[in-house]
Amino acid sequence: MELATFTQIVGWIGTFLIVLAYYLVSSKRLEGTNKLYQLMNLFGAIGLGINVLYQQAWPSVALQTVWGAIAVLALLKKTKPANGQAKDAVADAANKQ
Numbered sequence: 156m157e158l159a160t161f162t163q164i165v166g167w168i169g170t171f172l173i174v175l176a177y178y179l180v181s182s183k184r185l186e187g188t189n190k191l192y193q194l195m196n197l198f199g200a201i202g203l204g205i206n207v208l209y210q211q212a213w214p215s216v217a218l219q220t221v222w223g224a225i226a227v228l229a230l231l232k233k234t235k236p237a238n239g240q241a242k243d244a245v246a247d248a249a250n251k252q
Contacts, residue, residue: 162209169202173222190233197226 176195179185185192200223207215 158209162206165202166206167202169199169204169206172196172199172202188229188233190230193226193229193233197223197230200226 172195176185176192176199179195180187180192200219204216204219204223207219
């Protein structure tokens with residue numbers, strides 16, 4: 156497979172993921188804080204990013220970089236327990252002993 160064809164396929168997959176994520180949130184089938192939503196945005200941004208990088212479409216490269224970074228930050232925030240949750244977990248563990 157030629158590189159140009161590969162980047163087109165990856166770009167279309169990325170487009171599909173981002174549009175599907177937007178549809179699912181807009182139709183209230185997913186919450187914006189849902190891990191699946193953020194993963195769809197992250198992999199969509201990667202797919203589109205590969206395509207626009209190949210085409211040297213620099214404004215779009217910047218957009219996909221920021222889009223992906225936002226998704227990564229949201230995923231990292233989702234994996235960290237909030238201070239209140241961490242304190243509750245410690246208190247629960249202490250009470251079980």
